[in-house]
Amino acid sequence: MIMIICFSGTGNSMHAAKVVASIIDDEIVSMNELIRKKNREPIRTDRPLVFVSPVYAWDLPRIVQDFIMKTNFKGNKDAYFILTCDSEPGSSERYIKKLCVQKGFTYRGMASVCMPENLLTMFDIDDEQTCKKKIAAADKRVKGLAEAILDGCILSDDKPRNIFKSAVVNPLFYRFCVKPQKFRTTDKCTSCGKCTENCPLNNIKMVSGRPVWGKECTLCMSCIARCPVEAIEYGKKTEGRRRYHLEDRDL
């Protein structure tokens, strides 16, 4: 038995967490909810922890690192990490190991799983067919990982990884590419407020019926990808670009 703790912007990681839960038959704690509510209650468990999260700029998202560092975990300190990404996690493992040392966790390994691209403020999104193929392959891989965890194995992400990206490009990404002030709404906006509800950082407020973004954004893509009428743009880059998010009911 394990405790699954998941952060997810557009649903890939939550889907992976549900696949793990379906094999191991255990609960999923939503990091999004805890961050939204600024809930800093200790997490108590006598079971190993399995963190499921996307990769952001070849590392664990800063918001996830921050959550782990600030939360008091009581009981079992064995920690597994399953990271969903579009192509590769860079040298995330190196930094996760360091985080575990700082936190007093026993590192039980990390594995990455390729899933559909969601970073539409920078890249084109995979077409529907490619998304389906990636999700089917991911499901198989995640089931295997869950079984390995159940058997008490150590996960390993054994491919040689690019250290440069995680060490050099990651800080540049946060410095130059995360610009919440670039989010805007078009005339399609119906003032439904879904973007404010979906933001895991509680960073969007409705002002005179329109969303306004604060400074706490981590570029998770939840607001722009889940807007029911595609009324959110990020500068001009996202105009005409396919939106992607995964709801289990779509599968």
Ligand SMILES: Cc1cc2nc3c(=O)[nH]c(=O)nc-3n(C[C@H](O)[C@H](O)[C@H](O)COP(=O)(O)O)c2cc1C
């Ligand atoms: C801010 C940001 C940075 C990303 N950086 C990477 C990356 O370095 N490598 C990669 O393969 N995918 C990267 N991606 C893609 C996501 O990791 C991938 O689509 C993930 O499955 C999304 O998970 P989610 O739907 O649970 O949020 C990035 C996505 C975002 C939003």
